[in-house]
Amino acid sequence: MGAGKNHTPRIGVILAGGYARRMGADKPAVLLAGRRLIDHVMDRLAPQVDRILIAGPHGYDTSMAFTPDRGTGPRGPAAGLWAAGHWLLEQAPGAAGFVTAPVDAPFLPSDLYEKLTAGDGCAIASSEDGVHPTFAFWRAPILLEKLRSASSEKGLALHALAEQCSARRIEFSQRNCLLNINSPEELASAEALMLASDLTPEEK
Numbered sequence: 001m002g003a004g005k006n007h008t009p010r011i012g013v014i015l016a017g018g019y020a021r022r023m024g025a026d027k028p029a030v031l032l033a034g035r036r037l038i039d040h041v042m043d044r045l046a047p048q049v050d051r052i053l054i055a056g057p058h059g060y061d062t063s064m065a066f067t068p069d070r071g072t073g074p075r076g077p078a079a080g081l082w083a084a085g086h087w088l089l090e091q092a093p094g095a096a097g098f099v100t101a102p103v104d105a106p107f108l109p110s111d112l113y114e115k116l117t118a119g120d121g122c123a124i125a126s127s128e129d130g131v132h133p134t135f136a137f138w139r140a141p142i143l144l145e146k147l148r149s150a151s152s153e154k155g156l157a158l159h160a161l162a163e164q165c166s167a168r169r170i171e172f173s174q175r176n177c178l179l180n181i182n183s184p185e186e187l188a189s190a191e192a193l194m195l196a197s198d199l200t201p202e203e204k
Contacts, residue, residue: 010113011098012049013084014041015077015134016056017069020104022183028060028103032187033194038062040106048113049099053087055080056103065091074147077134078156082147085140097122097139104181106190108135115170122167125178131169132178133158138165 016038020027028038038060045052054066065087073082081100088095099113109115109125116123116137125135136158146164147156172178181187 007050009051009092009095010049010117011051011053011088011092011095012045012113013053013055013080013098013100014038014045014064014103015080015100016054016060016103017080020182023181023187024184027181028056030104030181030187032106032181033191036060037106037181038103041101041103041108044106044108044110045101045112048110051092053084053098055084055100074156076156077158078147078161081138081143081158081161085138085144085147088140089144095140097137097143099137100134102134102180105135105179106181107176107179107193109172109174109177112172113137115172118170119168122162122165123170124162124167125172126169127172127178129178131159131162133162133167134180135172135178136162136167 016028023030028036030037032040042052052064054064056066057068059066067083067087069079070083070086073079084098088098099116101108101112112135122139122142123137125132142165146161176193181190
């Protein structure tokens with residue numbers, strides 16, 4: 001990762017906030033095939049971007065920058081986007097926006113950044129299973145404008161936020177590339193998928 005002169009920095013944000021009750025653990029630290037989920041996601045995202053930001057309470061013993069939820073602004077899933085948007089304006093003002101990926105997506109597409117940023121405005125990933133707004137490209141000025149008007153008490157669902165930002169839907173057809181893990185059963189299935197293909201996520 002590294003931006004050169006006259007290069008618009010490519011920023012990737014890993015959404016890592018919140019305790020996973022169904023997993024009974026801090027989700028970024030959950031082990032999949034002997035490695036933490038956050039490490040799998042970093043390995044997939046790092047070749048696509050110049051900088052990675054962790055939207056979460058700490059850096060999980062990585063060298064990456066992190067930003068916790070701010071004391072003001074929306075609550076719920078949008079809180080991480082609010083924090084990331086402000087971080088971008090302060091730390092990477094030359095960036096056009098940032099691409100997000102959830103911390104529980106060990107098979108995220110190798111062309112996620114390229115496809116989501118190919119057009120104008122914001123964009124979200126979609127598949128035959130529907131839309132996946134945690135995989136998205138958010139332009140900070142548009143994002144923060146919409147979030148400022150959101151209720152800090154109720155928060156704002158990411159599907160609704162994407163609609164308010166007029167986000168384009170970008171199709172990803174590769175099987176399992178948008179798979180995320182929300183339960184011990186899904187964790188076991190993901191590990192079985194890896195073993196069956198004899199590939200680790202970063203090799204897919």
